[in-house]
Amino acid sequence: MKHEWRKKEKEIYLPKNKPETVEIPEYKFLTIEGEGNPNSDFFPEYISVLYSLSYGIKMSPKKGIEPEGYFDYTVYPLEGIWDINEEAKKTYDGTIDKNDLVFKLMIRQPDFVDAKFVKQIMDQTKKKKPHVLLEKVKFEKITDGKCVQMMHVGSYDNEPESFKLMEIFADKENLLRTSKTHREIYLSDFRKVAPEKLKTVLRFKVESK
Template sequence: MEKINWRQSEKEIYPLKKAPSITTLPLQNFITLSGQGNPNSPEFARKISALYPIAYAIRMAPKKGIEFPGAFEYTVYPLEGFWSLAEGHRVGPLDKDYLQYQIMIKQPSFVNQQVFKQAVELARDKVAPDLLAQVKFESITEKTVGMILHIGSFDDEPESFAELEAYLTSNGYRRTSKEHKEIYISDFRRVPEERRKTILRVGVEKI
């Protein structure tokens, strides 16, 4: 079977062109981990490092002679994160210590709760016990969303959000919340900030 690559097969979900877009997303499955605090902190990096061993345990299982029902070859999905601010800190200057997040890696269709549990066992020696106990397998519905590809520093995202807002308004939509999702097409731990590619995604509704 041909290897499934999300960059080619899921272009509506992961648009890699600069132009904004609006789409309705299907129910999707993720490995998730939640927290609060500055994304530049060691704790945030530690949580990211807890997701990848589980995701790759599923991807690499056939090389260990483990065959999950319905499994197929695929490219591991990018890191994603929902971002919001803690209650009482949503007005005024941004204090990153009060950022709330749910980071996640999407899973292919054959992954279910049982596959996830097996992957957790396979990754047990690579993930800190306290984080392993917090990782979840969740089905998430984002419904109708607006998206734009942002290139550059995270601190420059307001410019892309403004462009997305203008596009939404001109097409008769508005944001449903100030919360947003970021999809890290580039690995921000390795790629210089001026070259980082991040899909910005917001929930929308018809005006």
Template sequence: MKYEWRKKEKSLYLPKDTPTIVEVPELSYLTIKGEGNPNMASFSNAVAALYKVSYTIKMLPKKGVIPDGYYDYTVFPLEGFWDSKIPVTAEQPLNLDQLIYKIMIRQPDFVTTELVSEIKITRLASLATELVDRIQFETIKEGRNLQMMHVGSYADEIHSFNKMDDYCKEMNLKKVGHQHKEIYVSDPKRVAPEKLKTVLRFPIH
């Protein structure tokens, strides 16, 4: 039976549209680091590279390669850690050109460093060498976080973040650092901006 993250891991990928605390375990990802405006071609090229590798892994059995422990699954959604070179304040609004990011796609637990290395060498001829070199395989443990589902355009995320900040004040919680995570549950090419679903998450203590 195909592993469906939408059904099996709702607490991580389909939270409520109100702030909730979640413990995120150690998970494996393909990642690419970058900086600058996400509307630029360099960002979309990085996203495409992550999906290329992710779908290459998923489709390996159709190429006659079955990794140890392989099982069928739905490819996980795009995620990203976001920060800014210049701290965002009321007096200093967000400057997209100053963004720093690490985008990623989670991988099922049978994926190993060795498997990813082999794929990068033998099955990514269509990708630019620079992009292949930037792709990393990492295990990341986010730990205790506050999250909520934001419904609407990316430009309106500030309203959801304000709700999360208010929740922290009410519950005597503190955000750790300036970085936050976004999980893109909806495909912006297929869903209207006002209906986009994006998980917003940041670490707390």
């Protein structure tokens, strides 16, 4: 039976549009790091490379490669962890120049995926769809633990409004945000969906005060 994250993992990927706490276990990801304005021409290339590998993994049985434990599934959504560079942090006044952004983009992988299998798909992809950014892709296990999250509906530029609600909620729950970095999970394709209708899961790590 096909594993569909929208149906089987709603608590992780489809929160309500109000803050809530959630416990995020260890997951496996393909990741790639970079910096700069996400509105620039280069940014879609990072996304393209991750999806190229992720679909290579999903479609591997059709290429005669099937790892132990393989099951059919829907490819997970793109995620991103965002920060600003060290130079910008020295003069940070609450406003952000998008050119100073530092990002780590990622796509979660099913449990049957391991480092050996990723290398196999990576080598195959380099031959069929070579790209300089493939060298920057890593296979990682990441555990976020306790977090506050909510669904943000609207433009990415309006996210501070939702983060404010999340921080108020965390304070009421006696929780402390552990870092100014945050995670975004993109449920909408910004190339096809109007800004006011974009759906993005916002999440940051917390600990008890």
